[in-house]
Amino acid sequence: MADAHADAHFEHPRLAAVYDPLDPDRSDLDAYAAIAAELRARRVLDVGCGTGTFALLLAGRGLDVTGVDPAAASLDVARAKPGADRVRWIHGDATAVPPISADLATMTANVAQAIAGPDGWSATLDAVHAALRPGGHLVFETRDPARRAWLGWNREETYVRADVPGVGVVEHWVDLLDVSGPLVTFRGTYVFASDGQVLTSDSTLRFRERDEVTADLAAHGYTLKDVRDAPDRPGREFVFLAERPTT
Numbered sequence: 001m002a003d004a005h006a007d008a009h010f011e012h013p014r015l016a017a018v019y020d021p022l023d024p025d026r027s028d029l030d031a032y033a034a035i036a037a038e039l040r041a042r043r044v045l046d047v048g049c050g051t052g053t054f055a056l057l058l059a060g061r062g063l064d065v066t067g068v069d070p071a072a073a074s075l076d077v078a079r080a081k082p083g084a085d086r087v088r089w090i091h092g093d094a095t096a097v098p099p100i101s102a103d104l105a106t107m108t109a110n111v112a113q114a115i116a117g118p119d120g121w122s123a124t125l126d127a128v129h130a131a132l133r134p135g136g137h138l139v140f141e142t143r144d145p146a147r148r149a150w151l152g153w154n155r156e157e158t159y160v161r162a163d164v165p166g167v168g169v170v171e172h173w174v175d176l177l178d179v180s181g182p183l184v185t186f187r188g189t190y191v192f193a194s195d196g197q198v199l200t201s202d203s204t205l206r207f208r209e210r211d212e213v214t215a216d217l218a219a220h221g222y223t224l225k226d227v228r229d230a231p232d233r234p235g236r237e238f239v240f241l242a243e244r245p246t247t
Contacts, residue, residue, distance in 0.1 A: 009201035010050060015199060016051065017077060017167065018170050018190070019077070020053065020077070021167075022160055022164075028109060029057060031228075036063065040103075041103035042103055043101065043104075044058050044065050044066070045097060045102040045106070045131050047111060048109075048114070050071070052079075055067035055078070056084065056087060059086035065086070066087070066088040066090060068091075068093070068097050069091070093124065094128055097131045101132070102133065105128045106140065108140070110205060116204050121216065137243050138242045139242075140239070142237065143233075151176075153174045153176040153186050154176060159171070167194070169193035170193070171190070182207045186202070186205075187203075188202075213240055214227075224241075
């Protein structure tokens, strides 16, 4: 997202094409869809939409959806999916989105944490604020640093082997590379059995404390409405729900 290039597993065409098959369980999106329904949102901005799974889910329910992502290869995957013409796709980070008076903006999965730099995070919060209507909401998740999720980022605990239609067998795993304060860097390895090609993708996530996020939201003009648990990772994540005030 803002101030950072897209990681290879989103930007490399061969890796973007297998992103969904290697991570088919997107039950984490159920909570976001429920929040959209709870808020009676009709116009949604999906920041870091990736291959478009959540944007297309909402569009299929009749919502007006804009998806934005800096990874062209991921957007190519999204645009090729059934129903893609129902979504407005924007290549770029959140600062590329015009004011659209959205009822709700979302950053699902690792999106908020992948905006690791303070300048990019600040720019993203400002851009989303501008894209929301007064009274509109922003919802995103971030892992609780105290739970140290990175301790499980190793081959033994992350190894996946999938037979992807049209691609063949793909092996994938994650290795932890570095923990420097709130920044955690890891490497994903992908092995394609059809030709033996091995590709890697390095990523850095920022693990923000709850108080830090609360202060950031206030500094950028949001009112924090709620901090919820993540149903798919109970006790391990914070789900922030903030509002752009009406006055």
